[in-house]
Amino acid sequence: MKKKVMSLMLVLAMAVSMLAGCGGASASGSDTFKIGGIGPTTGGAAVYGIAVRNAAELAIKEVNAAGGINGYQVEYKFEDDELDNEKSLNAYNTLKDWGMNLMIGCVTSGCCTAVAAESSKDNMFQLTPSGSSTDCTANNDNVFQVCFSDPNQGIGAADYIGTNGLATKVAIIYDSSDVYSSGIYEKFVAEAANQPFEIVSAEAFTADSKTDFSVQLQKASDAGADLVFLPIYYTEASLILTQANTMGYAPKFFGCDGLDGILGVENFDASLAEGVMLLTPFAADAEDAATQKFVADYKAAYGDIPNQFAADAYDAIYIIKAAAEKANATPADSVADLGTKMQNAMREITVDGLTGAAMSWDAEGAVNKAPKAMQIINGNYSLIQ
Amino acid sequence: MKNRNIPKKLQDNLITIGIVVVCYILVMILSATGLLSNLLQGLLVPLCAYIILAVSLNLTVGILGELSLGHAGFMCVGAFTSAFFSKCMENTITFAPVRFFLALLIGGLCAALIGFLIGMPVLRLKGDYLAIVTLAFGEIIKNIMNVLFIGRDSHGFHFSMKDSLSLGLEEGGDVIINGAQGITGTPKDSNFTIGVILIVLTLLIVLNLINSRDGRAIMSIRDNLIASESIGIHITKYKLMAFTISAALAGIAGVLYSHNLNSLMATPKNFGYNMSIMILVFVVLGGIGNIRGSVIAAVILTLLPELLRGLNDYRMLIYSIVLIVMMLYNWAPNMIALRKKAANRFGRKKEVA
Numbered sequence: 001m002k003k004k005v006m007s008l009m010l011v012l013a014m015a016v017s018m019l020a021g022c023g024g025a026s027a028s029g030s031d032t033f034k035i036g037g038i039g040p041t042t043g044g045a046a047v048y049g050i051a052v053r054n055a056a057e058l059a060i061k062e063v064n065a066a067g068g069i070n071g072y073q074v075e076y077k078f079e080d081d082e083l084d085n086e087k088s089l090n091a092y093n094t095l096k097d098w099g100m101n102l103m104i105g106c107v108t109s110g111c112c113t114a115v116a117a118e119s120s121k122d123n124m125f126q127l128t129p130s131g132s133s134t135d136c137t138a139n140n141d142n143v144f145q146v147c148f149s150d151p152n153q154g155i156g157a158a159d160y161i162g163t164n165g166l167a168t169k170v171a172i173i174y175d176s177s178d179v180y181s182s183g184i185y186e187k188f189v190a191e192a193a194n195q196p197f198e199i200v201s202a203e204a205f206t207a208d209s210k211t212d213f214s215v216q217l218q219k220a221s222d223a224g225a226d227l228v229f230l231p232i233y234y235t236e237a238s239l240i241l242t243q244a245n246t247m248g249y250a251p252k253f254f255g256c257d258g259l260d261g262i263l264g265v266e267n268f269d270a271s272l273a274e275g276v277m278l279l280t281p282f283a284a285d286a287e288d289a290a291t292q293k294f295v296a297d298y299k300a301a302y303g304d305i306p307n308q309f310a311a312d313a314y315d316a317i318y319i320i321k322a323a324a325e326k327a328n329a330t331p332a333d334s335v336a337d338l339g340t341k342m343q344n345a346m347r348e349i350t351v352d353g354l355t356g357a358a359m360s361w362d363a364e365g366a367v368n369k370a371p372k373a374m375q376i377i378n379g380n381y382s383l384i385q
Numbered sequence: 386m387k388n389r390n391i392p393k394k395l396q397d398n399l400i401t402i403g404i405v406v407v408c409y410i411l412v413m414i415l416s417a418t419g420l421l422s423n424l425l426q427g428l429l430v431p432l433c434a435y436i437i438l439a440v441s442l443n444l445t446v447g448i449l450g451e452l453s454l455g456h457a458g459f460m461c462v463g464a465f466t467s468a469f470f471s472k473c474m475e476n477t478i479t480f481a482p483v484r485f486f487l488a489l490l491i492g493g494l495c496a497a498l499i500g501f502l503i504g505m506p507v508l509r510l511k512g513d514y515l516a517i518v519t520l521a522f523g524e525i526i527k528n529i530m531n532v533l534f535i536g537r538d539s540h541g542f543h544f545s546m547k548d549s550l551s552l553g554l555e556e557g558g559d560v561i562i563n564g565a566q567g568i569t570g571t572p573k574d575s576n577f578t579i580g581v582i583l584i585v586l587t588l589l590i591v592l593n594l595i596n597s598r599d600g601r602a603i604m605s606i607r608d609n610l611i612a613s614e615s616i617g618i619h620i621t622k623y624k625l626m627a628f629t630i631s632a633a634l635a636g637i638a639g640v641l642y643s644h645n646l647n648s649l650m651a652t653p654k655n656f657g658y659n660m661s662i663m664i665l666v667f668v669v670l671g672g673i674g675n676i677r678g679s680v681i682a683a684v685i686l687t688l689l690p691e692l693l694r695g696l697n698d699y700r701m702l703i704y705s706i707v708l709i710v711m712m713l714y715n716w717a718p719n720m721i722a723l724r725k726k727a728a729n730r731f732g733r734k735k736e737v738a
Contacts, residue, residue, distance in 0.1 A: 042701060043654075079694065084654045085646050086431060090691050093427035110650050113569055117647030118427075135569045135648065177531050177565045179650075182548065189550055204548075206531065207653075 033069055033331050035060065035320065036095035037078040037313075038088055038115065039107030045083045048309045052107050052129055053078040054302045055310035058294075059317035069324045072331050081106060085114035092118055100124070101335050102324075102342070104316045107309065109133035109150075109179045116140045123339035127320060129312035133179055137365035142339050144346055144365040146312045146319065146355065148281070150180060153256045154187025156371045157229065157279055162195030166252060166277075167227030169200045171220030173213065173240060175232050176204035184231035184256055200225050205236070213240045214247065221249045230255040234262040241272045257281060260308045263379065270379050279371045281355035282311040283381035291354055308355070315353035322351050398592045401677040402585055409581045424691060430645040433580025434638040435687050437587045439667035439679040441634030444591055446665070447674030448600065449627040450607030452512065455503075455519030456635050457660035458526035459496045461651055463636025464643035465530055465562070467492030468571040471644065472561050473537065475572055485574035489583075489640050496636020497629050499526075504628040508621065523661050530651035535562040567650035568643075575644040583641060584680075587634050591676060594630065603627050670711055 039049030060076045081088035088111035103126045106112040112131030119126045120140040129146045137143045175181035192199050200223035203216035220228055228251050230237050237259050257280040263270050284295050284305050298306040327345035350360045356369030374381045415421045445453045467488035478484040507518050534545040538558025545551045549560045594600045602623045605613035643649045671678030693700035714720055
């Protein structure tokens with residue numbers, strides 16, 4: 001028995017020391033910036049995580065080829081969080097072990113909030129491309145957003161519909177199990193009270209029931225809505241458009257940035273999306289040179305047309321570059337010092353990117369940029385003023 | 386030599402608890418000397434939660450002999466009730482250990498209550514039917530948490546199942562449970578030391594239960610329902626007892642889990658079917674009815690995907706292959722025979738788990 005206990009202890013001791021050995025802190029490498037990224041690259045939300053991972057990689061390659069940031073090359077590593085708050089913390093800690101000193105991520109709001117609570121303790125500079133909830137930045141001085149926050153999108157959409165007199169009766173279909181969707185929905189409804197239109201129906205669906213929308217559409221139709229607001233992602237929106245067409249219900253459809261990508265859905269008759277309006281900071285077929293170059297490069301490297309997440313991530317890298325140059329940051333700074341320097345610089349800089357011209361950041365860390373309203377005309381996104 | 390059985394069991398239990406304590410001391414030494422990586426430091430509390438979950442499910446699956454696929458549901462109840470409590474009391478009870486102790490009590494009791502209520506109708510079923518009903522229950526809990534809105538202002542609490550606007554909060558009121566967005570800003574009250582204390586308590590409760598009169602009654606139900614009924618054992622009582630204790634311990638694990646995360650959401654990943662299966666895998670791999678095995682399996686299977694991060698997208702593939710190999714090694718009849726042979730050759734009387 002004694003022997004057995006002893007051997008067990010030995011095995012345990014070995015196992016533990018092995019594990020400890022894995023985490024040799026890499027304090028060296030003070031001649032490069034180490035940018036870590038976190039997002040879902042496996043599972044249901046992998047589309048978004050992979051887009052961010054690829055676009056950031058593309059931007060970093062460009063930055064490195066052009067001489068790096070302040071003359072220092074950039075190293076890059078992306079970790080999977082499986083869309084799980086707990087796993088995203090593990091990813092964050094793994095990146096810390098790797099020696100990360102700047103971070104882009106997380107891709108989704110929930111993970112971003114969970115990681116921000118930890119990163120604010122380390123004062124690690126964190127720039128999220130697409131974590132749009134206000135919880136990501138609230139009380140965390142070190143966290144900044146590239147995308148619009150959910151309230152801004154909801155208010156912006158309500159404002160746009162009201163000012164342009166697009167409708168008098170509005171119906172909403174949203175995903176109550178999704179943070180992004182319910183966040184926009186709430187602010188839209190709150191702002192709608194100040195606008196000259198009326199919300200006649202607000203119907204929710206959840207992640208478990210996102211294939212049949214006939215009930216929601218029927219209610220919108222019965223209530224006489226002449227505009228349906230869709231603060232959801234494009235996969236569900238394409239089904240809604242198809243089903244509305246089958247029912248013979250043809251209101252105006254209005255969406256947010258989640259609708260970007262609807263024209264690329266497989267087996268979806270893109271002509272149904274004709275006339276759909278969306279507020280989005282990025283459209284892959286925009287005419288300007290920067291967007292066209294980005295889309296061509298991305299397509300050449302990864303074989304896909306980049307979506308809005310990719311554009312946000314691409315911008316994020318250039319924002320980091322701009323802030324680091326403004327702050328005169330070097331990799332030799334400690335993580336916390338770098339964080340403070342970058343935070344101060346972020347509140348001073350303005351950056352022109354794919355997702356907006358003259359982006360600037362307020363004290364909370366939310367971005368100021370003009371939303372662009374797009375309409376799908378002849379199978380293309382085109383800017384409406 | 387006459388009383389050999391009892392001391393041996395005691396010795397066995399002491400080894401299990403001893404392993405936990407020794408691991409704790411080792412980790413503490415390593416973290417004091419700065420040898421522990423950030424990743425592992427971050428994993429310590431979740432590890433404790435998973436160990437407690439595995440041990441508690443082993444009580445239902447291994448000792449009571451009923452397959453439950455809704456264990457994550459109880460964890461979810463414990464996590465949300467306790468996080469709700471801590472969020473409400475954050476400014477009232479400022480001394481974290483007391484607040485966390487109360488949170489543990491509340492989480493455990495709520496999970497036990499739900500376990501009791503669910504157990505009454507459900508434990509009349511057996512085998513597959515029980516598994517299906519518990520599975521459904523777990524999903525129901527998760528989905529309720531996704532549509533539940535609770536806010537607080539000077540008038541007290543407001544509830545809604547629709548959205549946070551229909552709470553009708555006055556200016557300055559805050560939404561505590563915000564539907565799918567869950568609870569944000571739970572104070573981080575749990576730590577590794579508390580986790581280990583809870584593991585030891587869980588082990589003491591479960592191991593003592595197994596070796597008690599009640600535990601023997603529970604195991605007799607597992608082994609032969611009709612025979613145990615015929616000797617006057619109150620079947621419903623003992624089934625409910627095991628199920629409720631198991632639920633309460635899962636609730637405690639949930640408390641530990643939720644107080645380690647700033648933002649708690651009920652996603653299919655952490656409180657859904659996937660998690661229930663994950664816990665069941667810990668139990669099956671560690672050996673059904675083998676408490677020490679559950680502890681070790683929970684540790685290995687939680688660490689493995691994280692330590693395989695270097696393999697990037699292949700890690701999930703490797704992880705599943707390792708899982709299959711480990712299951713075969715532990716449970717395939719040929720493998721068991723082979724291991725016996727090998728053990729004999731080395732001249733040791735090794736019992737098979």
